[in-house]
Amino acid sequence: MSDYRIERDSMGERQIPSTVYYGIQTLRAVENFPISGLKPLPTYVDACLLIKKATAIANGELGCIPPEISQAIVQATDEILQGNLRDQFVVDVYQAGAGTSHHMNINEVLANRALEILGDSKGNYQRVSPNDHVNYGQSTNDVIPTAIRIGGLLALAHTLYPALDQAIAALNEKAIAFQDVVKSGRTHLQDAVPVRLGESFRAWARILADHARRVKLAAEDLSVLGLGGSAAGTGLNTHPDYRFRVAELLSELIDQPLHSAPHLMAAMQSMAPFVAVSGTLRNLAQDMIKISHDLRLMDSGPKTGFKEIQLPPVQPGSSIMPGKYNPVMAEMISMVCFQVIGYDTAITLAAQAGQLELNVMMPLIAYDLIQSIEILGNAINALSEKCLQGIEAKEERCLAYAEGSLALVTALNPHIGYLNAAAVAKESLETGKSLRQIVLERGLMGEAELAQVLDLETMSLLPETGN
Missing domain, CATH: 1.10.275.10 (Fumarase/aspartase (N-terminal domain))
Incomplete structure (x- = not known):
């Protein structure tokens, strides 16, 4: 041979x-x-x-x-x-x-x-x-945009959607577990009014749920197929029933609803569905970056940072400093999200670079879109399994920050006025005296009323949920 x-x-x-x-x-x-x-x-x-x-x-x-x-x-x-x-x-x-x-x-x-x-x-x-x-009866010009659609739908169904569901579940579980933990809020990286640690996690779960909804909405356009348009959308060299039968067969093969586009030329020329899905991935990525950075800040320390939570240590963190553990899962997902945002930019540029009856940049769109979906899904899945599910609260640290925050003075505004409250905060910062001590010394409020106003449990409740 x-x-x-x-x-x-x-x-x-x-x-x-x-x-x-x-x-x-x-x-x-x-x-x-x-x-x-x-x-x-x-x-x-x-x-x-x-x-x-x-x-x-x-x-x-x-x-x-x-x-x-x-x-x-x-x-x-x-x-x-x-x-x-x-x-x-x-x-x-x-x-x-x-x-x-x-x-x-x-x-x-x-x-x-x-x-x-x-x-x-x-x-x-x-x-x-x-x-x-x-x-x-086919052409690269109708097969490849259809393949991007099918590939995107498969990647979403098999990778990203399950990963988001798992992350949302893990965050909601921690929200329940940490609901009674009061911590200092922070705005501008400065002390703010107290919040519940559980509500921080519940907020993240809601953010991801909203992103899942947006991705699914954008992905609906992936179900509209230009297959059957042949070279330029006219259906040259195809059987009249071909495009409808192919859409029906593909629906069965991937177990998702698909249908032939009402205008094959439009479905073959425009890359807008891919840009739309990529845009939702970019949006998800930017919030995942924010969440990952929050996790790193809240876990910072252990002696010189916030250390309000403990992320699970999954590997040694230094080649020279013994006993050091880094928030590597949160670091990893930030890098993945940076890449997804870069892919989105490339997809946007490629989508507008088509001319007349064809977009020649489809190979780049195909790789970057499916890769974005899969690496983002894999990263969120790893974050859930290796990080979110094992987070522990440092309750005493959280409470100490909450009780020591000058932002508690905000609760005094309706009772003693903004200027008096500002003077109390200034004196507390200069002298080290507690807000409670200064208010009582100045005779601005009675002890019983002050205790009620500065109750951290009540102060940190969310009105939407009441818990």
Whole structure:
């Protein structure tokens, strides 16, 4: 058996290693784009394979390709979806515009595996063609934006949504556990009125729940498919029923509602759905950064910082200082979120860079959007499991800060007036006397009334929840 086979395209002949399942167009792309070493994300490959499975079934049912070839393509996609030949998708993320190189990589691998299933040899494209059979009625121009949609929906369902649910649950559990812990609030990084530690966690849970709602709302547009538009949105070389049947089949394959776009050209040209989803990820990322920074501040110390909470130590924190533990999970998620924000900027620039009937920057959008969803989901999941679920409250430290805060004077405003309250705070800061002592010495309030006004438990209640 020869070590290579000869394949031909419109540019000529090339030797292809006999062991590989990709073909001549993939080989040219590998040679042309040795850019980053980054290969297509597995979820993106899955999305492309699911599209090829649905299109093979539809084209077989509609009589557009022979039934045995349709069945062989479907079997090939199933085998790869189950884990076989995953190393055959080799085109760099930074490649030919629109994603033609990756698309042909998919088509060639499926064609060659289908040939084997039919008892033929790899490279015999007269029998099963990457273009005429695997890609029948399709174009890179409608397949790739559909793959971004399917990949995004899969990544959200399998990664980000479960991670957000877990984080929200962990924060709500801590909200209940810490509800009776009173701590000093802080605004401008200065002392503020007392709050409940539990309410801080409950607020974070609500913030994440609101973000989950926003992401899901934006993701609804991913269910509108331009598949069937072919090269420019006109549906050239497709069966009249093809686009509707493919949308129905894909809905079944990913167990999510999908439908064909009312205007295929619009669905193929505009990258707006991807920008919208990416924008919600950016928004989520900026709040996750804020939460992670809050966790680090509240855990700072142990002797010279706030140390109002204890984050679980998961690894030694220094190569030189023994016994040091750092808030590494919170640090990690900030870095991931910075990357997500960077990806969002790239997606926005790529989305506006299309011309006329095609956006050639789709390979970048595909990688950055799906990568954003997955790394953000994985990071939030790790934060929940390695950090949020194991947080402990330092109750005595929290109470000491709350009782020593000059911001308690705010509660005196309605009783002694703003100027008197400011004078009391100033004297307390200068002399070290407590607010209570100064108010009583100045005869501004009686002891019983003062005790009621400065009750930390009452002062830190939230009116919305009453607890």
